[in-house]
Amino acid sequence: MKNLIDRYIRKEMFPHIWCPGCGNGVVLGAIIRAIDDLKWDKNRIAMVSGIGCSSRITGYVDFCTMNTTHGRAIPFATGLKMAKPDMQVIVVMGDGDCSAIGGNHFIHAARRNLNLTAIIINNMIYGMTGGQFSPLTPTHRIGTTAPYGNIDQSFDLVKLAMAAGASYVARSTVYHIRQSISLIKKALNKKGFSVVEIISSCPISYGRLNKIRTPVDMMNWLKDIAVSSKAWENLSPQQREEKLIIGEFLDVDKPDYCALYTQLLEKAREEEVR
């Protein structure tokens, strides 16, 4: 562990800003473990984030890092990836960041099948601004802007990414950490747009408002709501209401944007100037 910290963490940035019981640090640990397993050169890794608690992750890791504007991490990463196709570009977003203000960018990066790995830390709430409901807050749950219960339907990011054209889509939780590491590793290795949603714990905002008050309660809650697709098959519609499927949903090989762009460049060079 100390080795990993020395190798990947900007120690001068600590202490971090995250609350006790926050899942962001767990995801940070999972990402650097996955990268360490892959033995990638740090100079060739870029990490790009937007705005929110989770986006502070880019300040803490010793890669080429950009903490950008709210929801816009993917388009910033798009420009960087096009300029430096040899770099591994990882985008880390929160649920509001990715699916509300950044929703359009997310589906279009998937549509292009652009070679980015998007890791979404989904704590089902806007944490940094104090607990407002997000597009991933389940219906009926409480947020500071949904004091009578959320009447909105929530997005299923997995289905959204699959429908929009991603190459790899998976979901896990901060409780299922070994699975998270292995899914992130697969996503990082994937050509094309890869997505890993990690359900995370926010005891301070989501937990307190929804009566899952302590970090331990939240971990137990994650353990309880997450089921494999196999287990899902045996659940009644009523039992399914509060559950989330974890695991791998999509892993396909199809032309990625960078490969297609290389072909385009060759075609453009061959054609006569009009």
Add this chain to the structure above:
Amino acid sequence: MNKSLDNIKLLQGNEACVQGALLAGVRFFAGYPITPSSEIAEGMAYYLPKLGGKFVQMEDEIASMAAIIGASIGGLKSLTATSGPGFTLKQENLGYAIINEIPCVIVNAQRGGPSTGLPTKPAQGDMMQARWGTHGDHSIIALAPSTVDEVFWLTIKAVNFSEKYRTPVILLLDEVIAHMREKVIIPEPEEIEIINRKKPTVPPEEYLPFKPDQDGIPPMANFGEGYRYHFTGLIHNQKGFPTSNPQEIDWHLRHIYNKIKQNAKNITLYQRHFLDDAKIALIAYGSVARAAERVVKLAREQGIKTGLLKLLTIWPFPEEELSRLANQVELMLVPEMNLGQIVLEVERVVRGKCQVISYNRVDGELINPEEILLKIQEEIEK
């Protein structure tokens, strides 16, 4: 084949912008279709891949602005083009480029506003938005050509300024300049001065990405070339990390403001026409400057000693030249296709040393020389 004849082109303003950008070394364009700037995107989509550059049509204007910043951080000279409604959307990430000192160029082919406004008609309504459109104190460079040839040269200047001063630069066209066709003589590449951003000379472990050299500009390392560091839209220290230290905050804000101010002399471009003996000075820019040039001739035929100060740089505002001129002339007339934006700056600089009046048109039509002349005659008779 006569090479020199081959270099003479009849180009649209938007096409001249593309040619200038390519010669200046732009190798990345991200954009979104919008009238009257779309020909720039179309030109870039065609030419960039031939030069090994990249064109991406993004999902919206906000994403386009973000993408050119990302590509610039990756080391490619980057440009985007838009018009009023898109320029409004770009303000968000324009602020990010300012606070992180990212070289990039934003072309705004102005049309009537506010909102959807007049998509196919010219206006000069975005002069103040170019200066103050994104929130917070900051500096900016904005240039405004009035001929197609100037579009070509000022596009190159814009790219050079952005690289030299580590800043976004805005090129303000208007619908007329963007779409009209004029002669442009395309120079040979070796005839053009190209400026590339300063790279760090220290090893990565000693590199402070936001520590300026004596000229006020910090050297910039591209990502992926051995220097690992951090960009953030938060106020940051010279290492690039967020800070809440009042001294560091104050330093950062003043640094991004002053680095343009202290170099203003080298950035403010203008042309003087018949000003040496003038008693009346027209202050004009963009397509209105074309009419103003004609007015100088017509007025002088009537014995009215009139001259023109044509502004090519709008921001930073050419304060020194205007202040000098205010000591000489009795009247400054500022014709604009807006309800009076640059005239406010002129009044600020002149400080009552001479009379300043404006002439405005916001009906989507160009300002004619005759109506400016009439305004001058009215003022003389008063």
